[in-house]
Amino acid sequence: MIKLEFYLVISTLMFFIGIFGFITRKSMIAVLISLELVLNAVEINFAAFNRFLFPHQLEGMFFALFGIAITAAETAVALAIIINAYRKLGNININDASKMRG
Amino acid sequence: MEYSILIVITPFLLFLFLGLVGGKLKPNVAGLIGTLGMGLCAVLAYTVAFQYFFNVGKIGESWSQIVPFNFVWLKFTDLLHIDLGVLLDPISVMMLVVITTVSLMVHIYSLGYMKGETGFQRYYALLSLFSFSMLGLVVATNIFQMYIFWELVGVSSYSLIGFYYQKPSAVAASKKAFIVTRFADLGFLIGILILSFYTKTFDFASLTANDAELVTTSFAGGTFMGLSLATWALALIFMGGAGKSAMFPLHIWLPDAMEGPTPVSALIHAATMVVAGVFLVARMFPVYFFAAPDVLTMIAYVGAFTALFAAVIAITQTDIKRVLAFSTISQIAYMMVALGVSEYGGHDGLGYMASMFHLFTHAFFKALLFLGAGSVIHAVHSNEMKDMGNLRKYMPITNITFAIACLAIAGIIPFSGFFSKDEILAAAYHNHPAIFWTLWFVAGLTAFYMWRLYYSIFWNGDKKYDGHHKPHESPWTMAVPLVILAVFSIFSGLIPFANFISSDNMPFYTHIDWKVASLSLVVAVTGIFVARMLYRKASTKPAEIAQKMGGLYTASLKKFYMDEVWGWVTKTVVFRYICEPIKWFDRHIIDGSMNGLAWVTQKSSTAIRGLQSGQVQFYTWFFVAGTLVIALLVLFL
Amino acid sequence: MNPIVNLILFSILGLAMLLLSVFAITTKSLLRSATYLLLVLICTAGIYLFLNYHFLAAVQVSVYAGGVVILFVFAIFLTTKKDEALLPHEKKRYLYAALMILFGTGVTFFMLWKSKFLFSNNTVVFGDEQLSMQLIGQTLMGTEKYQYLLPFEVLSVMLLACIIGGILIARKDKEL
Numbered sequence: 001m002i003k004l005e006f007y008l009v010i011s012t013l014m015f016f017i018g019i020f021g022f023i024t025r026k027s028m029i030a031v032l033i034s035l036e037l038v039l040n041a042v043e044i045n046f047a048a049f050n051r052f053l054f055p056h057q058l059e060g061m062f063f064a065l066f067g068i069a070i071t072a073a074e075t076a077v078a079l080a081i082i083i084n085a086y087r088k089l090g091n092i093n094i095n096d097a098s099k100m101r102g
Numbered sequence: 103m104e105y106s107i108l109i110v111i112t113p114f115l116l117f118l119f120l121g122l123v124g125g126k127l128k129p130n131v132a133g134l135i136g137t138l139g140m141g142l143c144a145v146l147a148y149t150v151a152f153q154y155f156f157n158v159g160k161i162g163e164s165w166s167q168i169v170p171f172n173f174v175w176l177k178f179t180d181l182l183h184i185d186l187g188v189l190l191d192p193i194s195v196m197m198l199v200v201i202t203t204v205s206l207m208v209h210i211y212s213l214g215y216m217k218g219e220t221g222f223q224r225y226y227a228l229l230s231l232f233s234f235s236m237l238g239l240v241v242a243t244n245i246f247q248m249y250i251f252w253e254l255v256g257v258s259s260y261s262l263i264g265f266y267y268q269k270p271s272a273v274a275a276s277k278k279a280f281i282v283t284r285f286a287d288l289g290f291l292i293g294i295l296i297l298s299f300y301t302k303t304f305d306f307a308s309l310t311a312n313d314a315e316l317v318t319t320s321f322a323g324g325t326f327m328g329l330s331l332a333t334w335a336l337a338l339i340f341m342g343g344a345g346k347s348a349m350f351p352l353h354i355w356l357p358d359a360m361e362g363p364t365p366v367s368a369l370i371h372a373a374t375m376v377v378a379g380v381f382l383v384a385r386m387f388p389v390y391f392f393a394a395p396d397v398l399t400m401i402a403y404v405g406a407f408t409a410l411f412a413a414v415i416a417i418t419q420t421d422i423k424r425v426l427a428f429s430t431i432s433q434i435a436y437m438m439v440a441l442g443v444s445e446y447g448g449h450d451g452l453g454y455m456a457s458m459f460h461l462f463t464h465a466f467f468k469a470l471l472f473l474g475a476g477s478v479i480h481a482v483h484s485n486e487m488k489d490m491g492n493l494r495k496y497m498p499i500t501n502i503t504f505a506i507a508c509l510a511i512a513g514i515i516p517f518s519g520f521f522s523k524d525e526i527l528a529a530a531y532h533n534h535p536a537i538f539w540t541l542w543f544v545a546g547l548t549a550f551y552m553w554r555l556y557y558s559i560f561w562n563g564d565k566k567y568d569g570h571h572k573p574h575e576s577p578w579t580m581a582v583p584l585v586i587l588a589v590f591s592i593f594s595g596l597i598p599f600a601n602f603i604s605s606d607n608m609p610f611y612t613h614i615d616w617k618v619a620s621l622s623l624v625v626a627v628t629g630i631f632v633a634r635m636l637y638r639k640a641s642t643k644p645a646e647i648a649q650k651m652g653g654l655y656t657a658s659l660k661k662f663y664m665d666e667v668w669g670w671v672t673k674t675v676v677f678r679y680i681c682e683p684i685k686w687f688d689r690h691i692i693d694g695s696m697n698g699l700a701w702v703t704q705k706s707s708t709a710i711r712g713l714q715s716g717q718v719q720f721y722t723w724f725f726v727a728g729t730l731v732i733a734l735l736v737l738f739l
Numbered sequence: 740m741n742p743i744v745n746l747i748l749f750s751i752l753g754l755a756m757l758l759l760s761v762f763a764i765t766t767k768s769l770l771r772s773a774t775y776l777l778l779v780l781i782c783t784a785g786i787y788l789f790l791n792y793h794f795l796a797a798v799q800v801s802v803y804a805g806g807v808v809i810l811f812v813f814a815i816f817l818t819t820k821k822d823e824a825l826l827p828h829e830k831k832r833y834l835y836a837a838l839m840i841l842f843g844t845g846v847t848f849f850m851l852w853k854s855k856f857l858f859s860n861n862t863v864v865f866g867d868e869q870l871s872m873q874l875i876g877q878t879l880m881g882t883e884k885y886q887y888l889l890p891f892e893v894l895s896v897m898l899l900a901c902i903i904g905g906i907l908i909a910r911k912d913k914e915l
Contacts, residue, residue, distance in 0.1 A: 036780075098717055730842060
């Protein structure tokens with residue numbers, strides 16, 4: 001008897017855990033990992049809503065699918081930026097990257 | 103007649119050309135270009151006048167209004183729109199002739215007079231601009247176009263009066279002229295707005311059509327402070343005219359404006375700018391007559407007082423240009439009086455015709471007087487009478503032409519001033535005897551002070567001049583305009599003016615009223631003889647008389663302290679009791695609130711600046727918090 | 740499958756996922772953090788399996804676990820010096836973050852409770868049968884309503900842009 005709420009509760013907690021990490025972590029990569037958690041939570045929501053509320057359609061699933069693809073792309077770019085920042089700053093401390101210039 | 107627009111456009115193009123590339127030309131070339139352009143204008147104006155008066159103007163028995171060119175510029179509603187166009191009717195055609203003639207003479211004269219001045223090219227550019235504004239003013243098809251050019255006249259006269267901008271007195275004079283006329287124009291603008299608000303049109307033709315029916319009907323019933331709104335509107339419009347035409351008490355700018363170069367004085371104060379007010383009232387005459395006869399009466403009294411007032415001051419002035427300035431005020435006031443006492447239609451409209459007639463003749467002899475005075479100043483390098491005398495032996499042409507002009511302004515038959523002044527006096531005689539006798543007395547004063555001026559300059563003992571300061575006759579560029587204007591001054595009075603210009607555009611016949619004419623001749627000749635007695639030979643009699651007059655003499659010499667009165671009004675009343683509180687309000691309340699805003703902004707931004715840390719995690723925190731707050735708001739509101 | 744067993748399995752999966760998430764964001768070592776992330780993502784794939792979205796689960800594992808996490812690992816190797824201690828933030832920040840996520844969780848649960856998902860009879864019975872690959876393929880490639888060719892193509896262009904952008908950003912600056 002798995003209800004929709006169970007999924008939602010899990011995703012909510014995961015979402016806020018991700019946000020907590022996003023705010024408190026110092027390394028840029030750790031921040032990015034937290035971001036992955038947030039996005040993951042959202043994708044769970046899409047899939048769960050689709051299955052429970054509109055089981056005969058596929059929008060939610062495809063949204064999750066596209067979301068995964070976009071996340072992958074975003075991660076690639078973000079990591080490229082982080083590597084570049086590391087070259088410039090010598091570390092990946094997010095506090096040191098407070099100015100939007102090289 | 104479409105080419106009549108060229109009369110207006112040519113000076114403007116000249117202004118652009120001389121103003122933009124004039125500095126690269128040789129002064130003589132620039133002057134010659136300006137003069138030739140103005141000559142072209144004059145030829146065109148004469149052609150237009152000829153065509154209008156002898157070919158196309160007369161339809162049936164009356165003179166028609168022709169609009170050869172009209173361009174709708176700003177369209178507010180179907181009825182209310184500002185046009186730029188050319189309106190040809192007897193008075194505007196006459197003004198075209200007068201303006202282009204005098205302007206051309208001034209252009210030629212300036213070639214000699216201004217020779218070697220720095221800014222010679224600028225001078226010619228400004229002359230062209232002034233001519234352009236004045237020509238645009240007289241051909242205006244609607245009151246708003248007139249207002250636009252009216253202000254242009256103000257601006258260009260400002261820059262001409264302040265031509266010697268290194269001289270503080272010239273700068274002060276130009277500012278005074280601009281501010282005083284601008285102040286009057288405020289009334290003009292308000293008047294225009296009231297008028298157009300009720301009549302829904304700016305167009306002269308619609309305003310004056312059918313005995314100004316539009317104005318009299320559309321204003322029905324509205325009153326303000328006991329006077330009808332139409333009266334207010336037209337009185338305010340007259341205020342603009344009074345400012346430009348130097349009517350008491352707005353005359354104070356004109357004497358100071360003599361700081362400009364003398365040919366400029368001739369152009370501005372003889373023929374063009376100062377008659378703009380007269381022209382305005384004449385243009386709107388049916389409206390004044392039918393919608394607000396009270397205002398016309400007021401104009402008559404203001405004019406009569408100004409005529410007397412200025413003439414009394416002119417008697418005692420020692421600066422020859424100032425004498426001419428006050429005589430201008432006095433003569434313009436004559437024209438105003440003539441309009442004020444005039445009635446409408448046929449022979450009753452004699453005053454209207456006389457006013458335009460006097461405008462016409464006065465333009466020539468006053469321009470001649472100014473240019474003659476300029477010639478004298480050119481010769482002796484001074485404006486003061488005491489530096490002159492006995493000049494008739496050195497400057498024969500100037501002497502003769504100046505005498506002709508003095509005869510004309512004194513109203514001696516058969517010079518032009520006699521005819522026009524006679525018509526004005528006749529018009530006043532039939533309508534307002536009190537005003538007639540005032541004007542009659544002023545005519546005597548005019549003859550006296552003009553001949554005082556003449557004798558002081560050209561006779562008055564046998565003064566000797568030092569070798570290298572020896573006065574000499576002016577060069578031909580200055581002498582030729584004098585002669586031409588002298589011819590005009592003699593003969594322009596012989597034109598049967600009533601055939602061409604009348605209040606209702608219907609020709610009528612005038613005859614010389616010999617009773618009035620003989621009265622004015624007697625007083626003029628008396629004035630001349632008194633002047634001859636006192637000033638022909640150097641004597642102490644004038645000083646003795648001045649001594650006896652005491653206070654009156656001093657008051658007149660000080661121009662009845664009008665400058666001081668205005669100074670007191672502006673400095674003490676306006677500045678202290680109006681401007682100071684406003685300044686305080688501005689400094690403390692307006693600026694204070696602005697500074698307060700700035701202070702609050704600065705403090706709060708200092709406080710907030712910590713938030714703009716560049717720390718993405720701070721931003722995230724606030725972003726999520728904000729999102730949650732909005733979610734709560736959505737939930738509960 | 741027995742619903743109770745199902746529920747128990749789901750609960751274990753969910754709890755594990757949350758626990759791993761917490762580990763992922765609290766561990767000092769970045770490499771461990773990435774590993775925990777990998778496990779979370781695999782658990783998420785399990786959740787998708789509970790929802791009967793087999794294809795989505797497969798994508799999750801292959802793209803996320805197979806691609807993204809490997810990227811992370813490489814990036815960590817490239818940027819982290821050995822034994823770099825991750826200096827802890829000041830305590831205040833933890834406090835604020837904790838307050839905020841408590842508040843947020845509260846708000847979200849309140850919204851769940853308020854909305855009619857709860858207590859409504861929404862236990863839709865869905866079978867065990869998978870979505871056919873044919874249907875997914877047609878939906879992804881079709882141009883009808885509820886078909887996704889356009890987003891698919893847009894996404895592919897975006898991926899291309901990301902590839903180029905990633906290369907451009909990450910390459911070493913040359914003397915131009």
